[in-house]
Amino acid sequence: MVLSEPRAMAKHIEPGMRVALPVDYAGVSMAMTRPMIEHGAGDLDLVCVPTGGLQVDQLIGAGLVRTVETSAVSLGEAGGAPRFNAAVKDGAVRLKDATCPAIHAGLVAAQKGSPFMPLRGLIGTDLLRHRDDWRVVDNPLADGGDPIVLIPAIKPDVTIFHVPMADRFGNVWIGRRRELAAMAYASRTVLVTVERIVEENLLADEMSAAGVLPALYVTAVARAPKGAWPYGLWGEYPADSAEIARYAKAARTAEGFSAYMAQAQMEPA
Amino acid sequence: MADVLPREVLICTIARLLDGVRHVAVGASSPIPAAGAMLLRALKEAGGAVGPRISILGSVEHNFFTNGSAELFDCAGQGRIDAFFLGGGQIDGFGNVNLVGAGDYPRSSVRWPGSFGSAYLYFVVPRVILFREEHTPRVFVEHVDFISAPGVSAEGVFRSGGPVALLTGKGLFRFDKTRPGFELESVHPGHDLAEIKQATGFQFKHDAEPRQTPLPDGSTLELLRGRVFDELAETYPEFAAQIRRDLVAVDA
Secondary structure: OEEEOHHHHHOOOOOOOEEEEEOOOOOOOHHHHHHHHHHOOOOEEEEEEOOEOHHHHHHHHOOOEEEEEEOOEEOHHHOEOHHHHHHHHHOOOEEEEOOHHHHHHHHHHHHHOOOEEEEOOOOOOHHHHOOOOOEEEEOOOOOOOOEEEEEEOOOOOEEEEEEEEEEOOOOEEOOOOHHHHHHHHHOOEEEEEEEEEEOOOOOOOHHHHOOEEOHHHOOEEEEOOOOOOOOOEOOOEOOOHHHHHHHHHHOOOHHHHHHHHHOOOOOOO | OOOOOHHHHHHHHHHHHOOOOOEEEEOOOOHHHHHHHHHHHHHHHHOOOOOOEEEEOOOOOOOOOOOHHHHHHHHHHOOOOOEEEEOOOEEEOOOOEEOOEEOOOOOOOEEOOOOOOHHHHHHHOOEEEEEEOOOOOOOEEOOOOOOOEOOOOOOOOOOOOOEEEEEEOOEEEEEEOOOOEEEEEEEOOOOOHHHHHHHOOOOOEOOOOOEEOOOOOHHHHHHHHHHHHHHHHHHOHHHHHHHHHHHHHHHO
């Protein structure tokens, strides 16, 4: 593990990489969004675990995204994700529409080093019809019939998220947001921003150890106070819904999006 | 006591539809289904029985999962979730739900957020209640433009769950998976069959003179306006405040 800072961490991202990002309430590293845009590596294939929001919309608006694999993209109560919706209409991004447990299943397959995970549901949906990477097979353990969908392993090049703390050994506290661990297990590179870095070893205490992603899976950690803003961070601070609404309004047009992103004041006052 | 508000009729109808469930999951921004589940719990507990367990997604207080956002789906796959609510940009007469967009996929003319967990939960949760307040022909269509989740499945496809009812701002329909199709069960106060026919883009069965959706009795209403709206305010403060303002307005 390397103690780093967001701009340096963004350099791990290369054009054409597959990048996994968490759902808006799990710990989104908004602190990495601008460094990613400044760094400029494009043609990214995003994997939203299992849905996307502000960060995904901003990366699309900045023209860095080639495909979006997701169960949904929205700004929650602030409405639809404007740059995502515009890119869909223009055909500017390729969609790999999924359903939440299929994203989780693909990560679990990668976590286990297996080529796929079978998943119930999906048969008869247009999601399945449009996914040539998903396969339907008959359950080999049944007496015949019983079709089931195989979800191929999702192996991101990079996973990026934000959590309350890491220790100076690179162990990262993820609490009960276990999807962050699943993403990390499945990924080659894991970039984490944190509110604070603590002196004590988080693995030394059984109570904290249970919620720790060990340094084994962590490539680099950077301190970024309020790093999820304007999203909230569990146990730390609520979402700034006024700011998310302000973005939603501004980003209705490409010009409005550029003006919003050009503002120097991006950190909370 | 003030007259019953249309949204109170919906909440009380949901409580009736949920009767008997052990565990109901509610989406993050679904105050009316949450209120229905809370009302059922309050009614059961008032009668000395055990109320249903309620999981509200995205809520810290009403969410006991410790295995991340995958646990809800695992829980449903294990048969531990009895009821769930599903909306939809479009819902058709076969119970198909579209959460993806209107027009030709993938370049939808109107894009909605996406299918979320519907393509799985619709298959494995036994009592899915379709809930959409807006009752218009643009929502209730003959055929959805994209099937996020199908109302019924072919024989031989694993299916332990599916839709049982469709509740709208105008009425309540039951779903018959053998046809498949909807049948109008009751009409909410202030609405009528002709209006519902005009607002529904698909064919449905109905009586010549469908009955009215039952109104809650005094003690149910008292529980709803007391304990339930107090509980609801913890997770949906703005919704609870609004409905209380509406009650004051109709009382004046």
